[in-house]
Amino acid sequence: MLKELKRVVVTGMGAITPIGNSVDEFWKNSIAGKSGVDLITKFDTTNFKTKFAAEVKGFNASEYFEKNEARKYDLFTQYAVAASEEAIMNANINFEQVNKDKIGVIWGSGNGGIQTFQDQVEEFIKGGKIPRFNPYFIPKIIADIPSGIISIRHGFRGLNFSTISACASSNNAIIDAYNYIRLGKADIIITGGSEAPINESGLGGFNASKALSTNNENAKTASRPFDVTRDGFVMGEGAGALVLESLESAQKRGAFIYAEIVGGGMAADAYHLTGTHPEGEGAYLGMIDALEDADIDASKINYVNAHATSTHMGDESELKAMYRVFGERNDLNISGTKSMTGHLLGAAGAIEAILSIKAIQENTIPPTINTTEVEPEFVNKLNLTLGKAQYKEVNYAMSNTFGFGGHIATTIFKKFAA
Incomplete structure (x- = not known):
């Protein structure tokens, strides 16, 4: 049973x-x-x-x-x-x-x-x-x-x-x-x-x-x-x-609860030793898997902490994957916080999960800094939270991580409600 x-x-x-x-x-x-x-x-x-x-x-x-x-x-x-x-x-x-x-x-x-x-x-x-x-x-x-x-x-x-x-x-x-x-x-x-x-x-x-x-x-x-x-x-x-x-x-035990984890998605690019699939195929599948695991529609997500390492192909393929998942949504905040922390490699997912949870807890989106000229294809199509933090209600946050070898892992956190 x-x-x-x-x-x-x-x-x-x-x-x-x-x-x-x-x-x-x-x-x-x-x-x-x-x-x-x-x-x-x-x-x-x-x-x-x-x-x-x-x-x-x-x-x-x-x-x-x-x-x-x-x-x-x-x-x-x-x-x-x-x-x-x-x-x-x-x-x-x-x-x-x-x-x-x-x-x-x-x-x-x-x-x-x-x-x-x-x-x-x-x-x-x-x-x-x-x-x-x-x-x-x-x-x-x-x-x-x-x-x-x-x-x-x-x-x-x-x-x-x-x-x-x-x-x-x-x-x-x-x-x-x-x-x-x-x-x-x-x-x-x-x-x-x-x-x-x-x-x-x-x-x-x-x-x-x-x-x-x-x-x-x-x-x-x-x-x-x-x-x-x-x-x-x-x-x-x-x-x-x-x-x-x-x-x-x-x-x-009467513990304080910061958030609930409701979804975990995994996939593979199955494409290249170190490069990402040019259309973000693995990234798309990982996000969809996480959404299915959480049993929610993509429209529920308020914030995405993107993998966004600042590599040419990696960022472009992730943008394509996110656009494929979420469409043209100015109410969805996305940020690349590696602009501040650099890329912590295997530890990146953990610190970015913390930022995703804090975004839910504080209803605040951390910014993408240093970015001034966005890829032309995505100007005004995705809200990349440029320059400064934004304050908004965050009920669901998604965090993406991708690794050499084509590894894809996406988590979804939710504002806790008993």
């Missing part, structure tokens, strides 16, 4: 981003249209085509780890722990009153410990014939470690794994968490994603694939989604965390 699917709500959020190391700071700066992009400080970029990125500022690992413990974790894991700690505290969970066997962790990352991998290979080369690897080398680089560490820190014994689908990773993690809770496999799941790719390997690799902007003279405004002058994405770093919970569990 089939069980009735449970309703799933959001009861906690946490963020480490280029424009704020808490949800409140992140939201405040997003609404203000603040750019987190600047020249790279982590290493010498003299020999690199791109010399800027959206770095996290003021992060202090000692706030979360003892000195010797911090050395065990790559920065992407440190970001994950920091964001998840805020989300768990935000959710106000009394661990004496919940069943930790029914609390899980699902975490996403596209690159894992890329800094550790680079450092250790360099160390090995220096060592000549004698291998010189850190005993924590493997645990520091593998992408599943954040989910393991979060569960170990709190004794969460429920389901535990990671998702890897490039820049769709954390949206896939959120969708998996949503599905497992509504199936009754867990009461609470901490989910999200983290990345720390701003290093020589990350920058050099994406430069080689011609994915990054090289607009060094205008670094702060280089991420300009939908603009005809866009020339590639701006790399970002950080983490976003959500506490998803069954409505029954949340109500039982």
